[in-house]
Amino acid sequence: MKPVFIISDNIVSPIALTSNENFSLLKAGVSGIQLHHKAISPEPFYASLFNEAAGFTTSVNNADAYTKFERLLIASVGDALSLAQVNCAGKRTVLIISSTKGNISLIEKEPLNADVKKRVALHESARAVADYFHFTTNPVVVSHACISGLVALITGMRLLQSGRFDHAVIAGADMITQFVLSGFRSFHAISDAPCKPFDARRNGITLGEAAATIILSVAKPNAKESIQLSGGAVSNDANHISGPSRTGEELHQAIEAALLEAGIEKSAIDFISAHGTATIYNDEMEAKAITLSGLQQVPVNSLKGYYGHTLGAAGLIETVASVHSLKSNTILPTPGFEVPGTTQPLNISQVLQTGVYSNCLKTASGFGGCNAAIVLQKAV
Numbered sequence: 001m002k003p004v005f006i007i008s009d010n011i012v013s014p015i016a017l018t019s020n021e022n023f024s025l026l027k028a029g030v031s032g033i034q035l036h037h038k039a040i041s042p043e044p045f046y047a048s049l050f051n052e053a054a055g056f057t058t059s060v061n062n063a064d065a066y067t068k069f070e071r072l073l074i075a076s077v078g079d080a081l082s083l084a085q086v087n088c089a090g091k092r093t094v095l096i097i098s099s100t101k102g103n104i105s106l107i108e109k110e111p112l113n114a115d116v117k118k119r120v121a122l123h124e125s126a127r128a129v130a131d132y133f134h135f136t137t138n139p140v141v142v143s144h145a146c147i148s149g150l151v152a153l154i155t156g157m158r159l160l161q162s163g164r165f166d167h168a169v170i171a172g173a174d175m176i177t178q179f180v181l182s183g184f185r186s187f188h189a190i191s192d193a194p195c196k197p198f199d200a201r202r203n204g205i206t207l208g209e210a211a212a213t214i215i216l217s218v219a220k221p222n223a224k225e226s227i228q229l230s231g232g233a234v235s236n237d238a239n240h241i242s243g244p245s246r247t248g249e250e251l252h253q254a255i256e257a258a259l260l261e262a263g264i265e266k267s268a269i270d271f272i273s274a275h276g277t278a279t280i281y282n283d284e285m286e287a288k289a290i291t292l293s294g295l296q297q298v299p300v301n302s303l304k305g306y307y308g309h310t311l312g313a314a315g316l317i318e319t320v321a322s323v324h325s326l327k328s329n330t331i332l333p334t335p336g337f338e339v340p341g342t343t344q345p346l347n348i349s350q351v352l353q354t355g356v357y358s359n360c361l362k363t364a365s366g367f368g369g370c371n372a373a374i375v376l377q378k379a380v
Contacts, residue, residue: 001261004157005379006227007217008084009320012056012076013210013307014048023324026332027352031306033194033206040178046194047176048208048308056211066128067103067119072173072211073129080213081133086167088133094165095139097126098152098172099312102143105177129171137165145366146275147234148172149212149315150374154232156216166218173211174311181207187242189279195309197276197302197334198283198348200341205277208308212316214323220379227323231262231375238369244281248288251363251371255293258361262375269298269375270357271331271349273322275364276302277309278336282365287342289371295361301349305335315364315372322360322376329357 011022014032032048039049050056056075057063063071077095086093102122110116118124126139140159142152149172156168174180184190184205191204220226235257237250245251259266272295274286290296303318310317325331331353340348360376 002161002218004160004216004218004229005220006214006229006323007221008080008215009323010076010080010213011210011317011320012072014050015306017056018079019320019324023321026306026321027330031335032208033305033308040176041181045181045190046206049176050209067106069103069173069175070125070128073097073171074132076173076211076213077129077133077169077171080215084215086169086215088135091137092166093135094137094159094168095126095130095135096142096152096156096168096170097122097129097139098142098148098170098316099174100143100145100148101174101180101311104179105175108178143312145368145370146311146314147364147366147370147372148312149319150232150362150364150372151234153214153229153315153319153374154234154372157229157232160216160218168216169213170216170316171211171213172313172316174209174313176207176209191278194336195278195304196336197278197304198287198340198342198346199337200339202278202280202283202341204279206304206308208310210307210310210313210317212313212320214316214320225327226379227326228377228379229374230377231258233257233261233373235371236369237371240369242367244285244365245369246285248285248292250369251286251289251365252292254371254373255289255361255363258373258375262377264359264375264377266294268359269295269361270359271299271301273318273360273362274300274302276304276334278304284342285365286363287344287346290346291344296344297347299331299349299353300346301332301334303332319362319374319376322362326357326360326376326378330354331357
């Protein structure tokens with residue numbers, strides 16, 4: 001298979017507006033999660049939300065022509081493109097957008113007329129972003145619950161491996177709205193405190209809003225150390241519309257397939273960036289899957305305690321953080337974790353670790369029983 005490299009990335013979050021700034025603050029233990037007393041709910045809730053004067057809008061030309069969701073995507077893509085030499089107007093470059101809800105906030109603010117129905121469609125937002133950067137190829141939309149970000153990366157990798165494109169610009173974002181918050185509350189899935197992934201006291205997710213972009217290329221960058229996306233796989237357990245598998249077998253299958261494609265032994269994995277939503281069932285399922293894969297001794301972290309669950313952006317944000325972890329030989333801790341809370345014990349990262357790290361496994365799971373795994377490697 002043709003090798004695929006990560007040549008640029010970005011995170012726009014309530015913490016910071018670039019990948020480097022975000023990663024520096026993560027290492028310092030900074031979280032974007034706060035208690036919100038008004039915002040989108042009369043009841044207080046914890047979340048990582050942009051304030052009204054979020055600085056990312058200043059980088060978008062003609063900003064009033066775009067929704068907040070679209071401006072967020074544009075700001076993230078723009079920063080990533082500024083760090084890479086990619087011809088967006090060329091026929092060998094594709095834009096892939098990952099989101100679970102897109103412009104859903106519009107139906108809360110405006111009458112549901114034909115214009116709003118059109119604007120809510122994800123492909124309309126993807127086209128708006130594509131036109132902003134003068135892409136000439138049709139954008140691809142991935143909306144696959146909470147594994148959307150990883151599925152978008154795997155889709156980009158496959159398109160490059162097929163020889164159809166040389167570059168894939170992959171961006172994901174979601175905003176937290178009344179619709180989103182009430183939906184998770186209806187499942188009794190929202191934590192009454194900042195989330196505690198894999199902890200015995202965990203009782204639900206903390207939501208977050210953010211965007212991230214990763215640019216893939218078949219050309220190896222000139223940087224001293226570059227990162228390769230070397231494997232990826234998707235599986236589905238079809239256990240329940242909202243509840244994951246009780247055995248972890250299907251995520252285990254995705255992990256095995258991703259490792260097989262990457263061509264590395266399990267012993268070579270230096271750390272795992274888990275989905276780690278801090279729900280009772282997700283974390284238990286992930287612990288079982290990691291154990292089935294024989295990786296229970298490998299350091300595991302969840303970044304949900306920094307960003308909250310950012311839905312369609314989560315897989316991309318956590319992949320960007322993992323890329324920077326590999327480059328800086330650092331493993332981030334898991335905010336909120338103190339007391340082991342899964343039946344299968346894991347090696348949860350509790351403090352900032354340093355060493356020599358070359359390979360990372362990233363996992364994700366979502367509604368409908370979907371699972372995904374990718375492998376990141378330092379390129380030789």
